[in-house]
Amino acid sequence: MTKTKLRLLIVMMLIGTVTIKAQKIIHDAEQEILLEQYGVQWAKQDQDIDKKLKALEKKFGKKPNIVHIMWDDNSFGEVGIEAFNKIRGFDTPRLNKMGEDGITFTRMYTEPSCTPTRAAALTGRLAVRSGMHTVSFPPEGAGLPAEEVTIAEILSEAGYNTGFVGKGHQGDIEEAHLQNQGFDEATFSMYNQFPPAMWHHQGQAAGMSIGYEKDMYEKKYLVDQTWRPYGYIMDITAKKGGKARETLPPTLENYRKTIEIHQELALDYINRKADDDKPFYLAYWPNVYDLMRVGQETTTSNSTAFAQNMDRLDRHVGEILDLLKEKGIAENTLVIAMADNGPMVEVPAAMYQVVFNGGKGDYREGGIRVAAFAEWPGVIEPGTYVGDIITVHDLFTTFARLGGAMDKIPTDRIIDGVDQTATFLYGDAQSRRDYYHIYTGPYHAATIKQQYKRVWIGGRPGLVKNDFYDLYQDPREMRGMMAQFLWAWGPFDMVKKRHDLMNKKYPFTPTRHGIPFEGIENLRPESIQFQETVKKTMNTGK
Amino acid sequence: MTKTKLRLLIVMMLIGTVTIKAQKIIHDAEQEILLEQYGVQWAKQDQDIDKKLKALEKKFGKKPNIVHIMWDDNSFGEVGIEAFNKIRGFDTPRLNKMGEDGITFTRMYTEPSCTPTRAAALTGRLAVRSGMHTVSFPPEGAGLPAEEVTIAEILSEAGYNTGFVGKGHQGDIEEAHLQNQGFDEATFSMYNQFPPAMWHHQGQAAGMSIGYEKDMYEKKYLVDQTWRPYGYIMDITAKKGGKARETLPPTLENYRKTIEIHQELALDYINRKADDDKPFYLAYWPNVYDLMRVGQETTTSNSTAFAQNMDRLDRHVGEILDLLKEKGIAENTLVIAMADNGPMVEVPAAMYQVVFNGGKGDYREGGIRVAAFAEWPGVIEPGTYVGDIITVHDLFTTFARLGGAMDKIPTDRIIDGVDQTATFLYGDAQSRRDYYHIYTGPYHAATIKQQYKRVWIGGRPGLVKNDFYDLYQDPREMRGMMAQFLWAWGPFDMVKKRHDLMNKKYPFTPTRHGIPFEGIENLRPESIQFQETVKKTMNTGK
Known part of the structure; x- marks a missing residue:
């Protein structure tokens, strides 16, 4: 010391x-x-x-409720800022109003893709620390390790009701199921929403589908009859510690239904818990994207399916906010609405990068700097813009603080999340961090400190690479510079060195592998067949 | 008919x-x-x-005053939107508030560079029609033809006081002087503010200056002793129809002074005309850029000279708005504040493109879609966002309408400006245009119709070029498309054909040439020498 x-x-x-x-x-x-x-x-x-916080608790008779809404793949500026609504040709009046009534974050950083960001939100740790550094696709046979301590576990222990609805994306092994990670009740997907429920159909529309079930293959040139995935499970539901059940089989129609069902479940959860003695923590991470235009009316100038998705998302967020007010609990509820990472920029006429460069999976700002808003009437000053660096990991620690559960945070591992309660209470320029280490997959890709960013990967040795950016002067990372940043070389090296030393002291947990679909009671025959295939895959070579 | x-x-x-x-x-x-x-x-x-309008006139006893503030080279989003203030690390609270109190335009189009945009604002015509299609640099020996009818002439005739302060950039021949183009009083520059007053100094800082006066050259390898420009005149002042006088010789110190002097002149003009029987039209087109950091304090997170410039600009606009309120004439004054075109994106660590692609001189959105705001308390609904296509040419016709001077608009030539009074009175979705023909220099570069844009130049013959853009789906023009726009091929061809036919019927006026610096009474010896050099240039080959 x-x-x-x-x-x-x-x-x-x-x-x-x-x-x-x-x-x-x-x-x-x-x-x-x-x-x-x-x-x-x-x-x-x-x-x-x-x-x-004590005064609030006295007033409302319990700790604050927390609603964390987080959706997929959305660039900063795409929603919640009226000037951009006009530019993009669709409206998000409810998210705009959320910013007007609360906080618009301009520098909320996530991890670069879904699985890592969601793991980070749950654990308060860089996803690489829990082995959750890479987007999971079926078949996965991996997931969030049981030893990770989630915010749901922490808040449960502190006396909260905990609910999860939507896209979990924490893998397909039983220990990763969200009812086994601290949630009292959870209806969720183990993967992202694309394969195969939606994507195979949309791929079909684009002439590249494999069909989503085994019998839909044309097989005459196939040799390996097991390789293409099928038996996919779209959505499961469970109670804390219990077994899960599949809700609806994965068809496009069911996928579309699920989006609406999840919204109803989220609303229902709030309805049921509003007057409970215990406060609640609801993670509502909705499926949003339905990129087929078939059968969808157009209510936007933009006219794409994507715009319709944003239109619906906005309406859904609005319904949540309305219900909280209707139930009289808005003033004791912190609501966060945000994207989980940047857009998949390679999906033309769909997702789009409106301000920064780069997209999902990318360490550039476009991959990690997302639309984010917070509302808490009476606590958050309306119309606040927060230009501080805040990261998704910080929500873990901040929620713990709000829930009076700081002493439940494990002290045997690195917690990257910083308590940002001050930001919610006092607004701009209150952040307790000025740095962020960005990992893409297992690689340390870049580090942000203050307004500066240094890229660690892809550079050539020596002095020939322009790996430094000033994010105020060049937010779109168009002009990497070197000579101008000679002063920053050493300071950045120091930041990396001490980070690496900490990582050595507290090593990353390897990705947790296991058998997919265990713990689901009503497996369909094709899902069992799928599971068998994966088992073989995992045994081969052992 | x-x-x-x-x-x-x-x-x-x-x-x-x-x-x-x-x-x-x-x-x-x-x-x-x-x-x-x-x-x-x-x-x-x-x-x-x-x-x-009649009710307003009755209430205030005269037609509305019009203040048109227009500055250089600024990308959309750079000022006036708080989310972007945070991203860029400097604040523009006054322009943000102007948007909150009035209109934020998200699709205000200008011409792609200073001279054309300013000519367009003055004449209501595409700059190519008056021969003013290209940015003028000294020596120029050209300028706005006398036969062009400016908004200052029209409003003068309709009983307005007319004043000009700032960057005119309409060339260095006497007929182009703004006191000869309808302004009662004008203090203005004939060129842009860069050469040599500021730029030579800033070039000097960057190791590329020639010095700004003849004796500062090192001459041992020069053969032509006349080629490098000198004797530059930075700022002149005149009364309607009279001769001009140079104000301050072009030094960096004087350039910096001039920025402040112009602001004082603009404020003074409002002070003097506020209680006049006649309404006034003030074109205040301030010099803004001083890209040297020497001797400048930093009051922004961004910390560049550029950010300081925006900080000062914002303060200056605020002073204008404050004064109008202080004089009690705000409710009878329309104020427009806007940039004249996109940023010079090739000036690193200075100007920057924050949303669109392309910059000054470019037909892409980044060249022509600018920050623009309007305020008119009691008339314009606060917090209006206008997503319509509006162009700088429209201001001419709209100002004429507001000034009751529609019958003064010449009817022997094409007027591109459309009366957009409805937009100011009723807000969004009221524009009377859905198209814009973009010229870069004398070339018809692209046409916008509704949300679509077709590029006319640079394409290869046949079907191989992706010259079509959907500006809602792809506002940054990153993915030109062809196959998806086969339907638009014919409709766009029609738009161009009828435009070309009109141009044939009403041919463009060729660029007006003449002797520079005529009509200035107090020419310095070096300016006379400069004039002589240019005269020789112009005579050679005749």
Whole structure:
């Protein structure tokens, strides 16, 4: 312990609000640097925050409810900003109003794709730490390890009701099921929504489908009859610790139904829990994309299926916000609405990058800087724009703080999420982080510190690569520079070095493998066949 | 006259508000197509507009004042939208508020560079029609022809005071001087602000200056001692029809002073005319860019000179709006604040393209789609977003309408500007145009119709070029398409054909040439020397 830290600890103990236990959360090295500089100031601010939260709890008789809405693949600016509605030719009045009534984040960072971002939100850790660094596709035979401690587990332990509806995308092994990861009740998908329920149909429209069931193959030149995936399970439902059941088999019609059913389930959850003695945490991560125009009316100038999807999403978010008000619990509920990563920019006439460059999977801003809004009437100042760096991992720690569950956060591993309660209570320029390490898959791709970004991968050795960006001067990362950033070379090297040293001390958990579809009671024959195929795959070569 | 037109004319005459004279403005062919479809509807709406304008005139005792603020080279989104303030790291609270209190335009099109846009604003015509299609640089020996009828002339004739302050950029021949183009008083530059007052200094900083006066050259390898420009005149001032005088010689210090002096002049003009019996039209087109950081404090997160420029611009616009309120004339004054074209994207760490692609000089959206705002308390609905196509040419016709001067618009030439008064009075989806022909220099580069854009230049013959864009689905023009737009081939061909036919009937005026610096009384010796050099240039080969 350095002298500064010791002094800080003594100050904190004297102030008396920060317990030694809370102090023991292990953050990444960079956070320790900030704590040295701001520890005392933050501890003081935390006193004020605690007072405010206590006053709220007194007023409402319980801790605040938390609704975390997170959807797929949406670029910053695509929704929630009226100027961009006009540019893109569709309207998102409810998300625009959410920003007007609450916070519009301009620098909310996620991981670059669905599985990692969702794992990060659940665990508060860089997805690479839990082995969840890569988008899962069926067959997967992998998923979120049981030892990971999710925000649902933490809030459950602290006395919350916990519900999950929508796209989980945490893999197809039983331990990864969300009812086994802390949720009281969960209706969710194990994969993304594309294959095969929607994508095979949409692929069919594009002349590239395999059909979505085994018998739909034309087989005369196939040799391996097991390779193409089928028996896909789109949506399952379960109660905490119990077995799951498939809801609807994966057809395009059912996929479309599921979008609406999930919305109803989310609304129903709020209805049921609104007057409960316990507060609730609802993760509603809706399926959004239906990129076929067949049978869809056009209500937008843009006229694409994508625009219709945004139109529906906006309406759905609006219904959630309306219901919270209707039930009289809006003022005790923090709602976050955000995308999980940037758009799949290679889907022409569908997803689109409106401001930054890059898209889903990319370490450039377009992959990781997303539309994000927060509303909490009476607590969040209306019309706040937050230009701070906030990451999806921070929601974990912030939700824990709001739920009075900081002492439930495990202290045997690195927690990347930083408590950002101050941002929600006080607005702009309150972030407790100024850095973000971006991983694409298992690779450390780039690091952001303040307004600067350095790219670690793809560079050639020596001094020939322009790996540095100033994100204020060049938010679209069009002009990598080197000479202008000679000053930043050493400081960035230091940031990486201390991050790497922490990673060595607390190694990443390898991706957890297992047998898919275990723990589902009503497996269809083709799903069992699929499972058998995967088992063979996994046994071969062992 | 077609039957429809005849019927329309009769309807208009019956309605009694649209005189046959006003009917005779010659618009481009495309507008006639719209008039066939909307003539009756617009004539009815015009009745209501006339009533509203008359009521305003009665209330304030005169026609509305018009302040047109237009600055250089600024991308859409760069100013006036808070989300983008956060992304770019500087604030424009006054322009943001202008949008909140009035209109934010999301599809205001200009010409692709300074001289053409300014000529278009003055004449209501595509700059190519007046020979003003290309940015002028010293030595120029050219400028806006005397026969062009400017909005200043029209409003003067209709009883307005007319004033000009800032960057005119209409060339260096006497007939182009703004006091000879309808302005009662004008303090202005004949060129842009870069050479040599500012640019030579900034070039010097970048190691590429020639010095800005003759004696600063190192001459040992020069043969032609006259080629490099010097004797540059930065700023002149004059009264209507009179001779001009140079204000301050072009040094960086004086350039910086001039920015502030112009602001004072604009404020002074409003102060002097606020209580005048006549309404006023003030074109304040400020110099903005000072891209040297030397001696400038940083008050932005962005920290570049560019950001400081935006900070100052925003403050200056705010002062204008404040003064109008202070003088009690805000409710009888339409203020437009806008950029003249996209940014010079090749000036690293300075100007920047934040949303679209392309920049100054470019027919892509980044060249021509600019930040634009309007305020008129009591008339314009606060917080209006206008997604319609509006062009800088339309301001000419709209200002004439507001000034009761439609009958002063010449009827012997094509007027591209469309009366958009309805947009200011009723807001979104009221535009009377859905097309725009974009010229880069003398070339017809592209045409926009509704959400579609077709590029005319650069294509290869046949079916191999993807020259079509859907600007809702692809606002950044990243994916030109062809097959998807086979339907649009013919309709676009028709639009071009009728435009070309109109151009044949009303040919473009060739660029007007002459001797530079005539009409300036206090020419410095080096300016006379410069003039002599140019005279030689112009005589050689004749």
